[in-house]
Amino acid sequence: MGDLPGTTTRLLNKDKAFSRSVSHAYDELHSFRTWLKWMFVDQSTGWTTFVSWFMYILFTIVVPCLSYFGLACSDCDSRHSRPFDKVVQLSLSAIATLSFLCLSRFVSRYGLRRFLFFDRLCDESETVRKGYTDQLNRSLKILFIFVIPCFAAESAYKIWWYGSGGTQIPFLGNVIVSDVVACLLELMSWLYRTVVFFLVCVLFRLICYLQILRLHDFAQIFHIDSDVETVLREHLRIRRHLRIISHRYRAFILFALFGITVSQFASLLMTTRSSADLEIFKSGELALCSMSLLAGLMIILRSATRITHKAQAVTSLAAKWHVCATIDSFDSVEADATPLAQVGQYASFPGVTSNDTLSDMEDVGDEEDELDNTKLLPAYAYSTISFQKRQALVTYFENNRAGITVFGWMLDRTTLHTIFGFELSLVLWLLGKTVGIS
Numbered sequence: 360m361g362d363l364p365g366t367t368t369r370l371l372n373k374d375k376a377f378s379r380s381v382s383h384a385y386d387e388l389h390s391f392r393t394w395l396k397w398m399f400v401d402q403s404t405g406w407t408t409f410v411s412w413f414m415y416i417l418f419t420i421v422v423p424c425l426s427y428f429g430l431a432c433s434d435c436d437s438r439h440s441r442p443f444d445k446v447v448q449l450s451l452s453a454i455a456t457l458s459f460l461c462l463s464r465f466v467s468r469y470g471l472r473r474f475l476f477f478d479r480l481c482d483e484s485e486t487v488r489k490g491y492t493d494q495l496n497r498s499l500k501i502l503f504i505f506v507i508p509c510f511a512a513e514s515a516y517k518i519w520w521y522g523s524g525g526t527q528i529p530f531l532g533n534v535i536v537s538d539v540v541a542c543l544l545e546l547m548s549w550l551y552r553t554v555v556f557f558l559v560c561v562l563f564r565l566i567c568y569l570q571i572l573r574l575h576d577f578a579q580i581f582h583i584d585s586d587v588e589t590v591l592r593e594h595l596r597i598r599r600h601l602r603i604i605s606h607r608y609r610a611f612i613l614f615a616l617f618g619i620t621v622s623q624f625a626s627l628l629m630t631t632r633s634s635a636d637l638e639i640f641k642s643g644e645l646a647l648c649s650m651s652l653l654a655g656l657m658i659i660l661r662s663a664t665r666i667t668h669k670a671q672a673v674t675s676l677a678a679k680w681h682v683c684a685t686i687d688s689f690d691s692v693e694a695d696a697t698p699l700a701q702v703g704q705y706a707s708f709p710g711v712t713s714n715d716t717l718s719d720m721e722d723v724g725d726e727e728d729e730l731d732n733t734k735l736l737p738a739y740a741y742s743t744i745s746f747q748k749r750q751a752l753v754t755y756f757e758n759n760r761a762g763i764t765v766f767g768w769m770l771d772r773t774t775l776h777t778i779f780g781f782e783l784s785l786v787l788w789l790l791g792k793t794v795g796i797s
Contacts, residue, residue: 391471391499398551399411399414400558414551419459422544426448427445442629442635443645446625446645450626450648450652451549451552452552454552454615454622455552455555457618458615462555462558462559469607475562487573501561505655506554509650517546557655560658561658564662567663567665571666574669574672577673597761609764612659613765616656622649627789628789630642664770666763674760677752678756
């Protein structure tokens with residue numbers, strides 16, 4: 360019974376560590392939470408949670424249903440008919456529902472600070488902390504870069520449709536007032552669903568960017584006199600964080616890929632029919648919806664494959680570190696009269712000069728970084744790490760590749776090629792059934 364006070368203290372500290380932090384004036388997430396409130400996706404309190412769910416039901420379910428069943432003009436002229444409106448509304452509402460449910464689960468279960476790994480930044484270097492905070496401030500700009508052009512095009516179309524007499528339903532007693540209210544509701548619904556989807560995609564990109572910063576910081580270990588245990592512990596920590604990200608986002612990535620694929624094939628099926636009218640006034644909204652969904656999907660897949668590529672580049676870096684250390688150690692044994700301090704970075708490679716390296720760096724541009732480059736490494740390791748330990752570490756990297764996974768499938772370039780080949784086969788099959796391509 361004497362251990363009860365200490366046990367209680369540890370449990371309280373654990374609960375405190377995992378509790379959601381409250382925003383304050385000096386919190387790096389303060390402005391970000393403010394934007395979330397304006398987007399109606401903040402669920403930090405009971406009131407904001409109620410508002411968030413109310414706006415979700417209104418703009419994702421109620422307004423699209425009213426738009427399709429109540430405001431669609433069945434007896435309009437050919438320019439004002441909307442034959443693809445069903446696919447547009449279902450696609451946007453489905454992906455917005457998936458995004459909203461995933462975002463609500465993330466925030467309610469982990470809290471925004473823990474979900475974005477800001478509770479772990481205290482263990483990172485100053486470079487990682489500064490780079491991640493700067494990227495957080497840029498994330499909303501990236502979000503609006505994708506959303507604003509789509510919203511501007513949608514606004515132009517809706518204003519033209521209502522202004523030119525697309526509907527004449529005076530549900531507020533006056534046709535003009537009714538059209539203005541209906542137009543605003545439809546635009547707000549489009550904006551809300553698009554913002555929620557792109558927000559989840561941009562947050563995934565932000566979290567992946569943090570892991571890239573960590574990997575770049577991890578690459579510096581091979582440039583200093585480190586022991587194998589330090590390298591192994593740091594790599595295991597990065598692998599654990601990548602596994603956490605994969606576990607949190609795997610359902611969203613899988614269902615988003617499936618839902619967007621179904622949406623695109625439904626659009627292709629409707630637009631390749633012999634009776635389909637592809638005039639810009641009818642199919643423009645469908646094209647805009649498809650571009651928005653595909654842009655968000657590309658953000659997810661590019662971020663996942665990029666972090667996977669960077670994580671797997673560690674194997675190449677470790678192998679190069681092992682080779683440089685091994686060659687340099689043999690040269691040092693042969694030339695035992697040479698002091699250790701005089702063993703330079705390119706001592707074992709007389710054919711490589713600094714001028715050649717600088718010239719090559721100008722040619723490759725930004726394609727090389729600390730993880731994936733053609734530079735030789737200073738061989739500090741041979742003085743403290745044996746050949747067997749280095750070889751064991753390289754073997755570990757070769758057999759424990761890290762990256763973003765979806766239920767066991769690694770999201771790398773090979774997986775993207777497989778997805779592309781599968782969907783291309785489906786497209787050709789569908790075109791063969793509709794327009795006769797064989």
